[in-house]
Amino acid sequence: MNDNRNMLLAIVLSAIVLLGWGLLSEKFLPTPAPQAQQVDDGKMKPVPQPSATPAAPAVQTPQAIRERAIVLTETPRVRIETPSLQGSINLKGARFDDLDLVAQRETIAKDSPPVRLLSPAGAKDSYFTQFGWTGEGVAAPDANSLWTASAMTLSPGKPVTLSWTNPTGQRFEQTISVDDGYLFTVKQRVVNGGSAPVAVRIYGLASRAEKSKDPSTWTNHVGPISYLGDKAEYDVKWETLDEDKSGVTLDSRGGWLGFTDKYWLTALAPANGAPIEASFKRTPSGAYQADYAGAPFVVAPGQAVSSETRLFAGAKEYTYLQRYEAAGIPSLNRAIDWGWFRFFMIPIFKLLLWLFHTIGNFGFAIIALTFIVRGLMFPIADKQFRSMAGMRKIQPKMKALQERYKDDKPRLQQEMLKLYQEEKINPAAGCLPILLQIPVFYALYKVLMVSVEMRHQPFTLWIKDLSSPDPAHILNLFGLLNFTPPSFLAIGPLAVLLGITMWLQFKLNPQQMDPTQQQIFSIMPWVLMFVMAPFAAGLLVYWVTSNILTIAQQAWLYKRYDMHLSDTHPVKT
Incomplete structure (x- = not known):
């Protein structure tokens, strides 16, 4: 026995501990089921039958793939201009489907283009997010609805309101603001100008046509990711959704979910504390989708109700993740797969x-x-x-x-x-x-x-x-x-x-x-x-x-x- 034999033993045992701990996964704790709500004199109150309205729709991806530049010219758009982001919002369907990261480049070459995060449906590597409503007995906006914008450029300090009104008098609005980093805030509002109450349900979704080009390893998770019910979920993988056609459903009160690449993240963060039904699935068209739906609520004639959600779309820079945690998005830094040793790392x-x-x-x-x-x-x-x-x-x-x-x-x-x-x-x-x-x-x-x-x-x-x-x-x-x-x-x-x-x-x-x-x-x-x-x-x-x-x-x-x-x-x- 000598010190070198002990050193070898220490190295082997330490490697076993590191590998063993890194392969363990965290599990979700059960959370309460969502409760339906209605508006009564401007206040939210519970109503029965929370499943009266459908959850988030499954996005259908176009079969014909065209040049991205051509797809971007086919619909009217609102420009996005910030120190960190550039791109546009598609007024057909109110989709965030065109986004580049200004400060991040594809390669180290001087003439390298910026990293492209989101692309429209119909283009190669389609990847977009969308917010909206579903309803029963009411015409809600869908992917083909053409929205009207209050301004044609979205920038920090200059929000844009998108609006759409159905034939029965219900007006749907999305007021979108953006900061100097990677965070969008979307205030969804329904104004019932009709003669009868309507039951609606808000939703948000992220859809990507292809898996990430970054490999997912035991040391770094890539793919579907969420923080719901005070637990980070790294167990749902691309293969999980390929094998299970019914997808994965999670109930929670607040949190966030989306897709992560090695360095980039797209995460939907509904209002913290509100009950949601979240899911990951592979749609019939073959796209991967992360979505959530809030509890149904009823809007009486002459009443209006609003809710707020946030969208993180950008690089997983720790400073920004901490900033948005302080702003109310719980444990957003868990989007970085630190592993079990995060307290040390x-x-x-x-x-x-x-x-x-x-x-x-x-x-x-x-x-x-x-x-x-x-x-x-x-x-x-x-x-x-x-x-x-x-x-x-x-x-x-x-x-x-x-x-x-x-x-x-x-x-x-x-x-x-x-x-x-x-x-x-x-x-x-x-x-x-x-x-x-x-x-x-x-x-x-x-x-x-x-x-x-x-x-x-x-x-x-x-x-x-x-x-x-x-x-x-x-x-x-x-x-x-x-x-x-x-x-x-x-x-x-x-x-x-x-x-x-x-x-x-x-x-x-x-x-x-x-x-x-x-x-x-x-x-x-x-x-x-x-x-x-x-x-x-x-x-x-x-x-x-x-x-x-x-x-x-x-x-x-x-x-x-x-x-x-x-x-x-x-x-x-």
Whole structure:
């Protein structure tokens, strides 16, 4: 038994814990069923038979796919112009079906177009949201209704009201406002100008014709997502809706639901506290739909009733998610799949973000974070290297014991434990820093994988995107040869630095007595060099910096404790 065997055991056990916890999923708690409502003297009161009106309709997607630019010219539109968004609202059906993210680009190229989030029905990759009403015995607006707009441009501080009136005198209104980020607020209002009461029910839906191009993994959920009943739901996947034609239905009072990509989110957030019936389904046309329907209510002649809902459509930037949580959308930051360790990852993410805003470069922010982590763990490392220096000091005695008891393994173990006690050395002392570094490393991995703030962030020299693998490949002579190596052979300078620094680190460790362990530790740096090469460059920057600091610590602490140990624990002969 020695410190390296304990280190291997710690790594294996920690990996099991991380993987096991990450694969567990949260379940919903039951919530009360929706209660129907009516308007009586301007007040909402319960009425019987809450299922009297239908829920949100299933959207039918056009079969013929046309050029997006052509589709956008086929109907009148209200322009959307904000510092973060640009696009338009379709007045046919009152759909949010044209939206680009101004500050986010498809690639790191200078002429790259902005990220396109929403596209109209009939175009490729159709993706849109819609708010409306269903009713029984009343003509409610549908996907073919043509709305009238109070203005032709929607911008922060300049809301637009859409209105539509049916033949019996009921007027339906949507007053839409937008902030400087990614949040739309939609105030839905029904005015009954007819001679009889009407029963209606509000709804909201998000429909996308195709699955996300981003893969969904156990570390990062992509697809249908919701926070209803005080629980985040990551279990509903594209495959769930493909297999279950009836869809998934959830009852709640407030919350939000929609679709998430790796970095982008479209979420419907009805008024908090109001009972809703929410669902995910795959429609007969093959589109994926997230929708909710409020409780039915009755509007008497001459009365009006309004409700408010919000739409988040944009990048999952933590600052905006926090802002909208403070504005009343519960736990919107859960749209970022932090996993079970979010209590640990969010502080690391916030520290990294603060370092970035202070320094101005994410690569140097990662290096600064590495210094901070190593500094906080220095007292533990101090104890670790004292133990390791002691192990190095007693190597001759351990070799002598191995020779003396090479045919008696139990006796060898007893004598080695006795030697540890005499020299006051704890071979397991080297495990704790490893155990502490694994969560930090995993947290940084998650931050690099799920946070849009890291996307397309440059470092220096050839590293233009820290969230992507090192683009320089040694096997094609850094691009001079006209071929791209397969991912498992795409070894870049950062991966080579990782292998070299890890090899140097292991060289400074006490030599393993077991020949098998010696072989494992001699090849491990080069195996990890290949394993880590396809990972995000930012992760390799962290690991290489950590290795360099560890080598410097080892050199200094060995020198210090070799002198200290020789004074207090002289070698016995």
